[in-house]
Amino acid sequence: MTLPPNVYDAEPIPASAKAEVERLLQSGDLFRYTAPQDAPVSLMESEFAEMMGTKYALAVSSCSAALFLSLKALNLPRDARVLIPGFTFAAVPSSVAHADCVPVLCEVGENYRIDVADFEQRLDDNISAVIISHMRGHTSDMDAIMALCDARDIPVIEDAAHSLGTTWHGRKIGTIGRVGCFSFQSYKLVNAGEGGILVTDDADLVARAVIMSGAYEHNWQKHKAPEGDNAGDLQAAFAKWQNQLPLYNLRLNNLSAAIIRPQLTEVPRRVRDGRANHDYVAGLLNTSPWLAVPDKLAAEDRAPDSIQFNLVGLDNDQILAFQAAANQRGVKVQVFGQSTDNARAFWNWQFIKDLPELPQTRAMLMKACDVRLPARLKRDELDTIAGALTGAAEDVMGQARAYGT
Ligand SMILES: *Cc1c(COP(=O)(O)O)cnc(C)c1O
Numbered sequence: 001m002t003l004p005p006n007v008y009d010a011e012p013i014p015a016s017a018k019a020e021v022e023r024l025l026q027s028g029d030l031f032r033y034t035a036p037q038d039a040p041v042s043l044m045e046s047e048f049a050e051m052m053g054t055k056y057a058l059a060v061s062s063c064s065a066a067l068f069l070s071l072k073a074l075n076l077p078r079d080a081r082v083l084i085p086g087f088t089f090a091a092v093p094s095s096v097a098h099a100d101c102v103p104v105l106c107e108v109g110e111n112y113r114i115d116v117a118d119f120e121q122r123l124d125d126n127i128s129a130v131i132i133s134h135m136r137g138h139t140s141d142m143d144a145i146m147a148l149c150d151a152r153d154i155p156v157i158e159d160a161a162h163s164l165g166t167t168w169h170g171r172k173i174g175t176i177g178r179v180g181c182f183s184f185q186s187y188k189l190v191n192a193g194e195g196g197i198l199v200t201d202d203a204d205l206v207a208r209a210v211i212m213s214g215a216y217e218h219n220w221q222k223h224k225a226p227e228g229d230n231a232g233d234l235q236a237a238f239a240k241w242q243n244q245l246p247l248y249n250l251r252l253n254n255l256s257a258a259i260i261r262p263q264l265t266e267v268p269r270r271v272r273d274g275r276a277n278h279d280y281v282a283g284l285l286n287t288s289p290w291l292a293v294p295d296k297l298a299a300e301d302r303a304p305d306s307i308q309f310n311l312v313g314l315d316n317d318q319i320l321a322f323q324a325a326a327n328q329r330g331v332k333v334q335v336f337g338q339s340t341d342n343a344r345a346f347w348n349w350q351f352i353k354d355l356p357e358l359p360q361t362r363a364m365l366m367k368a369c370d371v372r373l374p375a376r377l378k379r380d381e382l383d384t385i386a387g388a389l390t391g392a393a394e395d396v397m398g399q400a401r402a403y404g405t
Contacts, residue, residue: 002380004330004388007372010191011270014262021258030254032059033219040257042222045197047264052172052180054199055226056206056234059257060213063161063183063196065250067095067131070157070179070198072248073208076101080128085114085140086361087336088133090343092159093352096131103352107360111294112308112368114140115360120148127152133159134166134173135344136308136370139300142168142176157181161196164189165271165303174199184256187372189270189305190263192256207237214249271303274375277382278304281373284386285309290322290393305374311335311367311393318396319367325392331385333392337365 020040024030032041041059049057060066071082082096087108096103104127107118112135123130130149132140149156156177160166163173164182174180179202182188184195200206203225210223220242225234282293285307293309296302311319319335326333336344345365346358371385 002384004384005377005381007332007374007377007385009374010186011374011376013191013259014266016262017259020261021255024254024258032251032254032257033215033222037222039222040254040261041252042224044252044257044261044264046224046226047261048197049199049226051264051267052175052199054175054180055201056203056223057197057199058206058209058213058223059195059197059252060250061196061252062091062185062194062250063159063181064091064095065213065248066181066196066198067092067157067159068098069209069212069248069250070181070205071095071099071101071129071131072212073179073205074129074155074157075208076128081126083119083122083127083130085133085135086346086358087112087344087365088135088159089161090349091161092131092133093349097351101128103349105346105352105356105358105361107358108135108364109360110310110364112136112138112364113297114145116141116144116148118360119145123148123152123154127154129155129157130177131157131159132177133161134163136306137162137166137302137304138308139163139166139168139173139297139302141297142173143299146176155179161185161188162305163303165267165274167301169299170301178202179205184260187305189267189274189303189375190260192259195252195256195260197252203233204237204240207234207241208245211238211241211245212248212250214247214251216247270305270375274303274305274373275301277373277375277377278302278307280379281307281382281386282309284383285389288390288393290314290397291389306370306372308371309369309389310364311369314367314397316366321396322392323369325395326388329388329392331371331388331392333389334370335366336368336370337362 086105093103107115158177158180160174161183166173179200184192
């Protein structure tokens, strides 16, 4: 039998990154604004914007930084209320807190997606902006969300940290709202250790974000508009905001860009393999009466590098026993709500004043399991993981069923 693989290891960085990293080490040219033009960070921004089909991209130090800058770039007043999902990574409410805004949480359903009825209700409670976090790459109903937000003229920021390569009706996730944010942290599809990027078609928004990211003095001149495309708009926006905004210095450095650039061409392959792996394992897990992988939404084509499933008919002791049995079989399962201080459980975001209760989201988090499934895994490794999970459920529940307890 194949041993369970280490699912925390990343893929090797493409060999072609080496020569460029070596060149940068030789020249010491690591700061994005030293070269007069074509610094690796600038080239990466152009390539990423082209890949996404957006006018502008701004590379920054993390997706969290991209989310924070997006909020600041929207020019929201202090204490503006920002609606976010109750199931996301702590980085999302943190970005709202850093922007001196107030996070407002909405319910998330059993399928890990925003509960649109609850979202709509809270949207009318003095909300100034929305962050849609496509948590673990699960896309919420963007048709309904955009219709509700557009009707009220509320800007939407997409947290697409885990959604690079995901599409909705064929449109790229991260390009549907006013601005989309991505991560290059090691557990995401493109790995630079750390890093992030925001994409938008809004010249005024990107000009504000560029300056606040640390393009002091006239360094914004090194951010080019796409060829022949509203270059005047971007110049005018930079002129308008010159010296008007604080600098947060959240820039990316050239070494990170050199590591990211050769991975961008790998994205379609990683998406294809990740999706095939996910759907194969989902089919195996769904054969167990105790495991349920929620269906994707019809408009969605996903790019998963992990799998989430719900435990069905297990009480809390049995959920913990399942987790222990899977661990015994060599597969580590995170049950979001069951571990102490989990950063994806909203009740641990205690920096939020008057933290609300979200019964539906809490119930989901107490039984929702998370297993990493990187695109590089092979069939026998997937069989081993799926076998460990269905076997662990059988270990705990088969006996209960046999004895009718
Ligand atoms: C990883 C992640 C983030 C944070 O990304 P960083 O680049 O580490 O700041 C935000 N949101 C989601 C959904 C994530 O998965």
